[in-house]
Amino acid sequence: MPIPGHIDPVPVPRTPAAREDGRIDLVGLSKDAIRTALEGAGMEPRQAKLRSKQIWHWIYNRGATDFAKMTDIAKAQHPWLAERFVIGRPDIVEAQVSTDGTRKWLLKSPDGHDYEMVFIPDADRGTLCVSSQVGCTLNCRFCHTGTMRLVRNLTPGEIVGQVMLARDSLGEWPSTPEGRMLTNIVMMGMGEPLYNFDSVRDALKVVMDGDGLALSKRRITLSTSGVVPMMARCGEEIGVNLAVSLHAVRKEVRDEIVPLNRKYGIEELLQACADYPGANNARRITFEYVMLKDKNDSDEDARELVRLIRKYRLPAKVNLIPFNPWPGAPYDCSTPERIRSFSNIVFEGGISAPVRTPRGRDIDAACGQLKTAAEKKSRAELDRLAEEKQAALG
Ligand code: SAH
Ligand code: SF4
Numbered sequence: 001m002p003i004p005g006h007i008d009p010v011p012v013p014r015t016p017a018a019r020e021d022g023r024i025d026l027v028g029l030s031k032d033a034i035r036t037a038l039e040g041a042g043m044e045p046r047q048a049k050l051r052s053k054q055i056w057h058w059i060y061n062r063g064a065t066d067f068a069k070m071t072d073i074a075k076a077q078h079p080w081l082a083e084r085f086v087i088g089r090p091d092i093v094e095a096q097v098s099t100d101g102t103r104k105w106l107l108k109s110p111d112g113h114d115y116e117m118v119f120i121p122d123a124d125r126g127t128l129c130v131s132s133q134v135g136c137t138l139n140c141r142f143c144h145t146g147t148m149r150l151v152r153n154l155t156p157g158e159i160v161g162q163v164m165l166a167r168d169s170l171g172e173w174p175s176t177p178e179g180r181m182l183t184n185i186v187m188m189g190m191g192e193p194l195y196n197f198d199s200v201r202d203a204l205k206v207v208m209d210g211d212g213l214a215l216s217k218r219r220i221t222l223s224t225s226g227v228v229p230m231m232a233r234c235g236e237e238i239g240v241n242l243a244v245s246l247h248a249v250r251k252e253v254r255d256e257i258v259p260l261n262r263k264y265g266i267e268e269l270l271q272a273c274a275d276y277p278g279a280n281n282a283r284r285i286t287f288e289y290v291m292l293k294d295k296n297d298s299d300e301d302a303r304e305l306v307r308l309i310r311k312y313r314l315p316a317k318v319n320l321i322p323f324n325p326w327p328g329a330p331y332d333c334s335t336p337e338r339i340r341s342f343s344n345i346v347f348e349g350g351i352s353a354p355v356r357t358p359r360g361r362d363i364d365a366a367c368g369q370l371k372t373a374a375e376k377k378s379r380a381e382l383d384r385l386a387e388e389k390q391a392a393l394g
Helices: 030-041 046-059 074-086 156-170 195-206 228-238 251-257 266-274 299-311 337-347 378-390
Strands: 090-099 103-108 114-121 126-129 183-188 218-223 241-245 283-290 316-322
Touching: 030 046, 074 228, 114 156, 114 241, 126 156, 156 195, 183 241, 195 218, 195 228, 218 228, 218 283, 228 241, 228 266, 241 266, 266 299, 283 299, 283 337, 299 337, 316 337
Parallel strands: 126 183, 183 218, 218 241, 241 283, 283 316
Antiparallel strands: 090 103, 103 114, 114 126
16 A cells, blocks of 8 residues: 655755866866876876876865866866866855854855755854765655755755855865864754665765865764664765754654654664664764654653664764754744753753754754755746656656
């Protein structure tokens, strides 16, 4: 019997069309891929090897976007490079700053898709919340991104591009490990990162490369709604911290709010967490738990959460997220007293359970609650997008 709801979506595997001017954007390519691209354009292999290293350094250490600034590359070669390659940045549609310092950017891809990123400054760190897809196919009921009609995977260049743009905006070039504002990355923007695994992995490899942006894997967290078959590969091939959007401890409730649960159930998910490569007491798995009034927020739920974490012996912390409502959302946020009681029970069970403070509410910037530009689009535009989505899905 078909299960209602969108639980086994195939992410639209469309790659965006090549740039109209035919040039190749080098952002997001690995060092080897830059070298291959230079060779492909006719550069002699030994030279391509040297130039790819230099160009990499200019892109990721200096933030250069112009070949003419690359002083250790012969001047005569600058026009040759500029005719064939670019060092791009996502187009900014809108940039906003919240009264609490949180910044949000609405970005546009060359083929006209909107996606967002958010920077959240704290006293001891600055976290960039990065998107992995335009929209999301998973339709979690409390999530606004899941209501977006159009979905496309972001390319590695578009994912790395978000970090580059944040660095531009924070004035953090050249790259130095000391005194950075941007210290952490969370893959908690739009989209399900494990449904765009290859691009997310390739992008994060570029971000983690010690010769470039050099963000340590310990400072990067990938959040998944529970794509169980990809979790081991995430640990092995990317090696970043894992956050899991658990949100409920009973099957009926999780089936409703995270429909992917009908495919990969709670026990299977927790077993995959127990097996996650690299998880230990020093590197805990974060369980995200959105507090929905009268849905998943009872004391019994809290006790069941503790029981499950103990049963699977998980090195875990729990992040309680007050539900961030959006127009037409089918839930309300739990009361502060309820959240406190829930948090206390988990804490008394020996598990850290902080309540996430909402940030950037005045600009709708909370992670996982990124406002979509679709709302601002005209009816005609929405119809056109819906047709496009239909066509893409075949
Ligand atoms: N798709 C991934 C990552 C993006 S969502 C995932 O689901 O984990 C990042 C986090 O924000 C997730 O835990 C998600 O459940 C949460 N979130 C989504 N919508 C929210 C809302 N309206 N209020 C509070 N948290 C929300
Ligand atoms: Fe997608 Fe995550 Fe939103 Fe669920 S919570 S719809 S997986 S972005």
